[in-house]
Amino acid sequence: MVVVESDTTILLRVKGPLEFKCQLDLTDALLRQKVISATFEALRSQVKSDSCVLAVCNSPVIIWPNKRIFATPQEITPDTLCEDVHQWIQTDEQETSGKRSAKKKSKKSLSMSVVNLRLMTEVSKPGPLSAPVLSKTVQKSHFLSTALPMDCVVRASCTDTIKDGCERLLEALTHQLCEMEKVMLQHISGTTLLVPEPLHFLLPEPKGLVTVVYPAGVPDNQLETQRKDLHQQFELPDDRPYFRRANTFHFPNEPYRDGYLRNPHVTLTHPSLDNGKVYMVQGIYSYHHYMxxxxxxxxxxxxxxxxQTICSWFQQQGYVERSVPTHKEIQQALVDVGDKQTSFVGSRQWIGSIEVQAVLNQLLGVTSKIMFVSQGSELASxxxxLANHFLTEGTPIMIGGGVLAHTILGVAWSETTGEIRYLILDPHYTGAEDLQVITDKGWCGWKGPDFWDQTAYYNLCLPQRPKII
Incomplete structure (x- = not known):
C-alpha cells in the first residue's frame, strides 16, 4: 500500500502491464506457492534492472531509471525538476489547434497536475546474440500467463528532481508487486488465480491518496473483512464506505465515460458573510438536468x-451499486409502493419531495428526513x-415548492447575523454539458434568500447516509 499526501504539487503516475508467466505443479500446493513467489521476485528484479523504462505519455521523454536516470532528449537530466517535464508534454489544446511543438507549457495549474508515465521493458540488447538452446521436459503441469496491471502514484513537490521521482516510482512498483503477491497467494484455488487489481482512494485530510490492491472479479460484498482492516489501519470511522470500488479516485486528467459533469460547484467562489461559514455537500455527484x-x-x-443527482451521489460514494434510475424506473417504483396508479408509468406528471423520499427508500434503501416550510420567507431561518445536515450527512438536498424543484448543495451561514446563501444546482438547464455556461449563467451558483418564492410552501427531502463500511 502506498500513501500519497493530498497536498500534492505533482502526481507521478506510472501504468503498464508486467507479464506474469509461470508453470504450476498440479499436485503440490506448497510448490505452487513457491513458484508464484519466485515469479514475483523475478518481476521485482525486472523493475530494478537496466531494461526497465519509463516513458512520459504524450511526449518524447523516455527515462531509464536504473541507468543513472539516463533519458532522452538530452536536455533531460537526473537534476531536471519534475515540474519541468510538463513543457515536453503535448496538450489536447495543441493537438486540436494543429500545433506540434511539444515544448509548450500547459496552462493548467501545477497544483493538481498529473504526469502520466508508461511502464515498459527494453527487450533488445546490444552485442551478438547467443544461439538458442532447446530442452525437453515431460511432466504434468499448468502454464499460467497473465498481465499484471501495474498502477502506481507518488507525490513530487516543486523542488523534486526526476531522480527523486524515479526512485519513489521504483519503490512504489516494487511494493505493489509485493502486495499483488499477497493477494494472489491468498486467493489461489488449485491452479486458478485471481489477477490483482490496484485501486486508488482519496481519504480525508491529512491521510491523502492511498493505493490498495484487491482481487479482480471479487465483488465488494465479499471484501468487507479487508475493508474493515483498512479502516482500522487508517483510523477511519466504520460507518462510511471509503474503500469500495465506487470510491476510487478520479484523476483530473481523465474524462468520465458517461458524459455527465461532476461537481460543477467546485469552480465557484464562496460568498463572504460576516462571521459566516460554508457547509457543503461531501463527495462526488453527477449533474442531471432537463433534456x-x-x-x-x-x-x-x-x-x-x-x-437522479441524489442517486448519483449515493452511487459514487459506494453506498449502492445500482445505476441512476430513469424516469420510468422512478415512476414504476412509486407504483410498486402503492403511491401511484399503473397509468402513472410513462406519463409526464410531476413528483415532489415526498415522492423523492419514497423512491430513495424503495430503490436505494435510503431513508430521508422531510423539512416542511410553510412559506419561502421561512427558509432564511x-x-x-441545513448547516448541520451538510456537516453530518453531506448529501444533496431536494427542495420542491409550487411547480419547481431544485437541488441544494450547500449553505453559507452566519450564526451571529443569521445571514444565509444557498448553493443551488438547477435541474431546469436544457443546454450541453458546458461547465463555463452552467456556472456563468447561474445554473449552478450561490443564491440569496430572495431566490425562493416568499409566499409559496416548500418541502425539503434530506437523504440520510446508511451506516455501512
Missing amino acids: QDRVDDNGWGCAYRSL KGRE
Missing part, C-alpha cells in the same frame, strides 16, 4: 432530475438545520 438521456422532460421533470 439529458434523450428524454424531453422540459417543463415537468425537474424533480426527477434532482432525484433554517440555516442551522
